[in-house]
Amino acid sequence: MSGYTLAELAAWGERIEELAREEGLNFYTQEFELCDFEDMLCYQAYTGMPSHYPHWSFGKAYDRLKTLYKYNISGLPYEMVINANPCIAYLMKENSLLLQILTMAHVYGHNDFFRNNRLFTAGTRAELTVETFKNHARRVREYAGDPSIGYERVEQLLNAAHALRYQINRVVGEDRLSYEEYYRRKYRSEQEKIPEHPLLEEARAPGDTAGTAGVKRRIPPQPEEEILWFITEYGDLEEWEKDIINIVREETAYFLPQIETKIMNEGWASFWHYALLSRLDLPETLRWEFYKYHNQVIRPNPGGLNPYHIGFVIFNYLHEKEGKKKIFEAREVEKDESFLRRYLNLEICKELELFEYMKKRDEYIVKEIADEEGWKSIRNQLVKNTGLGAIPVIRIVEYRPLDHHLLLEHEYDGRDLEMNYATETLRYCAGLWKGKVTLKTSFNKEERIIHCDEKSNLSILL
């Protein structure tokens, strides 16, 4: 830390917290941890968690981050904050005083978002975050250390589980029904449709307390999104394998709200760091630094999209037009998809200078621009690629127990799968399932069937 002391930092922190409270932000107790550059890289590689199970992909992430940083391709993030209660954020010692102040204010925005946004309150339990990850780490390490299992098998299992981790239920916080329960409820609702009449009494199956007779059973009853869950239920896995898969599923569920609210979350935090710092009475020199960094953070990303930029502009616009109450309401109930659909309008599209592109043969060409005719198409395209929308929907449509065969179907919406990735992922899937897996998809609008057998042999039917 150069030019300031921990006490000074804490004093600034206190003023920021006071202002945040005045503004109506409602946050968990905040903890700031001062760490150095190497620690920061580590936190970044391990998704911010103080402890995490080991896997080579984190080592790869670390090396990659370090290389990028070394060649100045990317700077380190100023902020790293995790959704936990108390909320933990890391401050890098090498940063200047102003950057720390900016980061702290930004962190309070995230903290408030974590505590209040519907996806977070419904989908995560912030008070358990750190313990849960620690517990996961311990369990995975135990399995890896168990001589009858060993590191390599754990690693292979994690490889496969990571490959399928985003094929999950897209509704945050929804309780999972077992198929048994699904049929029970279906039966009950069908029973209720039969009118109460003594003559029809026979239509009800007498004495069927389990209440599922007469309902035709299919597994899965409806296309199943949660591939990993299905494999733990109907596959041939050992207990430790199921446990590890559940660990991966839980972690994915934990990060799901963040994936679904990237633009809002960053927009909200940027909105508040700007608002709070503007009220801080910064000395002249710090004020200039503040504008400099703020502009860096919300800088448009030419050709791409900067979530800080988009979120900040929309929240700002909403605040101006509809007041403070409106933005607090939006941060509570929306996710990126609904947020953009509801609030992105022609004016904002223009301000953001958005355009829509499409691919024509080898070229990307501008399809729509932000004007009267074009903006809705831009908005729809943006919504379509936001959050989980960027992840293909692939569901289990049929399970054939006779030859232990799983049929997957890609819900094709014109976007092709990356085929190399799809085939390799399918291999992981077949390996985990220990049986045949077939994926139905389309490529260039033509149907493709990719088949992978239990020995990892692929065949593609055109």
Add this chain to the structure above:
Amino acid sequence: MAVFREYNSGGKDRSAGDRRRHRQLVEKAIKKNLHEIVAEESIIGQSKEKKIKIPIRGLKEYQFIYGRNHGGVGTGTGKEKRGDIIAKDLISRGQGQGGAGTEEGEEIYETEITIEDLVNYIFDDLNLPYMERKKLSQVETVVSQKRLGYRTKGIPPRLAKKRSVMEKIKRRQSRRRADPEFTKDERFPFHEEDLRYRHIREEKRRQTNAVVFCIMDTSGSMDHTKKYLARSFYFLLYQYLRLKYTEVEVVFVAHTTTAREVREEEFFHRVESGGTFISSGYRKALEIIEERFNPAVWNIYAFHTSDGDNWSEDNELALAAVKELCEVCNLFGYGEIDPDGFHITSPISRLFQDTLAEKNFAMVKITDKEDLFPAMKKLLTLEERLEE
């Protein structure tokens, strides 16, 4: 009120384990691609420390992801017009119908490894047993012994008997002087302190310079696989010789019906059409030896690789040239590359086998990379036998 605390990692590097594992997997990927590296890089005549960059594919974290065929939204300048071309996608060109997809998200790691690492990988790849490897690295020193007087400590084989007896006599004489009662006939055994051992220093003497002639058939019939095998073969031999000699020069001779001295890159990348006169390569080597490498000063090694296709009118000439080469070389090796296992024995190799009685001639056959090590071993054991 917020809590501020300083993080203390206690010097523990939490990512170390996963990084190590990642690198291990990278290494594995390198080994898988050894063929490509050995076949593509200029590695033979390079120093141990030379670093080569090799791209590694793999280590991707596969998931179901979208390819690049679809549109999206970007931030512009506000000046875009409908129909503007904003980017070209070069990768998707030539994309097959079969669905071998685009290279979305392709992460190519460039890893730098030194030649020495590469040699280790290759030796690993060839399953060169550990003992063998040790032996090779010991070949580096040629031991001569220099006597440096005597010492009171040593190992039994170095016991200097005469010297020890002299020491005993000295002790006996002094005893006699000191002790008048001591009689001549009294038994007087050796003592530990009488024993003397020869003190020897082992001297490492390096052998003088060596030159390796890599002679290769570059006619059209030598395809990529054959060249890979040839190259690996040369590479290993070169590495071996470098352990043995301080300076190793390499001369590349490429031949079809005529021969030329070429540089390494050319050597492996030249594709020529036409027939084959093996003798032309040998003649060229002899010519170069005559000009630049006096056999009295240089240790000359010549290795020839070919797929065995020689025009029959050249066979006798080739035979004569080999005989001449054997006279000036420490070792002459003929390696026949036959990745298809097509020929049982080519006419030229049968001719060599039947008629060449020279002790320093060796012939090996290589059909795939598993043969490389046995082939090399055969040459090396011959080399050792010749030395003895």
